[in-house]
Amino acid sequence: MPRTELLTVVIAAHNEEAALPLLHPRLMKVLDGLDLEASVLYVDDGSRDGTWELLRSFADADPRVGVLRLARNFGKEAALTAGLDQVDADAAVVLDADGQDPPELIPELVARWREGWEVVYGTRMSRDGESWLKRFTAAAFYRVMDRLSDTAVPRDTGDFRLMSRPVLEALRQLRERQRFMKGLFAWVGFRQLAFPYAREPRLAGGSKFNYWRLWNLALEGITSFSTVPLRLATYVGVLTALLAFVWGLWIVVRTLAWGDPVQGWPTMMTVILFLGGLQLVALGIIGEYLGRLYLEAKQRPLYLVAEMRLPAQANPLPHV
Numbered sequence: 478m479p480r481t482e483l484l485t486v487v488i489a490a491h492n493e494e495a496a497l498p499l500l501h502p503r504l505m506k507v508l509d510g511l512d513l514e515a516s517v518l519y520v521d522d523g524s525r526d527g528t529w530e531l532l533r534s535f536a537d538a539d540p541r542v543g544v545l546r547l548a549r550n551f552g553k554e555a556a557l558t559a560g561l562d563q564v565d566a567d568a569a570v571v572l573d574a575d576g577q578d579p580p581e582l583i584p585e586l587v588a589r590w591r592e593g594w595e596v597v598y599g600t601r602m603s604r605d606g607e608s609w610l611k612r613f614t615a616a617a618f619y620r621v622m623d624r625l626s627d628t629a630v631p632r633d634t635g636d637f638r639l640m641s642r643p644v645l646e647a648l649r650q651l652r653e654r655q656r657f658m659k660g661l662f663a664w665v666g667f668r669q670l671a672f673p674y675a676r677e678p679r680l681a682g683g684s685k686f687n688y689w690r691l692w693n694l695a696l697e698g699i700t701s702f703s704t705v706p707l708r709l710a711t712y713v714g715v716l717t718a719l720l721a722f723v724w725g726l727w728i729v730v731r732t733l734a735w736g737d738p739v740q741g742w743p744t745m746m747t748v749i750l751f752l753g754g755l756q757l758v759a760l761g762i763i764g765e766y767l768g769r770l771y772l773e774a775k776q777r778p779l780y781l782v783a784e785m786r787l788p789a790q791a792n793p794l795p796h797v
Contacts, residue, residue, distance in 0.1 A: 482568075483565075508583075597638060
């Protein structure tokens with residue numbers, strides 16, 4: 478008899494005890510309607526509320542539900558990596574725990590996968606429930622990444638996507654510590670298809686990504702997939718040095734020709750502060766890249782698992 482196709486839905490959760498009871502029944506109803514063997518793997522990223530106890534109750538009630546608890550909060554990128562590392566299926570779907578990405582769209586992702594696409598990623602046509610500032614900054618970030626990076630990161634695209642087994646095996650080879658998953662998903666390549674959809678408001682609770690964390694994530698993305706800031710710092714430094722040389726030559730010529738009756742305090746302070754500011758900005762950019770080299774050199778694990786119970790499968794594949 479032909480082997481049944483296997484699908485695993487990976488969900489990383491951090492302090493989502495309010496949203497998960499609303500999302501889980503919807504998800505299981507969708508999986509019940511699929512004509513393949515489907516399971517769910519929840520990853521608890523060091524939650525401090527009742528998220529872990531809730532996830533264990535899901536696993537106790539249904540053998541198709543697996544749970545994985547990290548030793549502490551390692552961040553969403555590491556939590557997704559931990560979940561995808563454990564997937565042993567023909568395809569995996571990454572879904573957010575807040576319910577903004579409708580699980581009811583999974584059958585359509587599966588249909589595109591069966592057409593031959595190895596990655597089907599959701600492109601947000603609308604972002605209900607989000608402020609205009611967050612929508613604006615998100616749109617700006619994707620467009621900046623598009624200009625700076627050699628890797629084409631799809632615009633207005635989050636983590637919601639389906640990936641085939643070859644893509645999952647390729648992702649397991651990428652063990653860099655400073656992870657920007659949206660960029661890694663794009664970097665591996667394979668046949669990828671955009672799937673437009675309308676993003677819904679959160680089911681409950683509040684976003685765990687404030688503007689400071691989003692800013693740090695943007696820095697991770699830019700520094701992980703582009704060296705343009707370093708090159709820009711070089712160009713700005715060369716241009717500033719040329720302007721300073723021309724300005725200094727002009728001061729010498731003016732002094733020799735007409736003297737210097739003015740003390741020049743404002744001009745001197747302006748030049749010193751301007752050049753000092755540029756130097757500090759350049760040092761900051763270099764420091765960002767140097768800090769990432771430092772973290773990579775230590776070779777610490779991406780995450781540590783405290784407890785794990787994988788979902789049951791009807792006919793598991795050999796682990797690679």
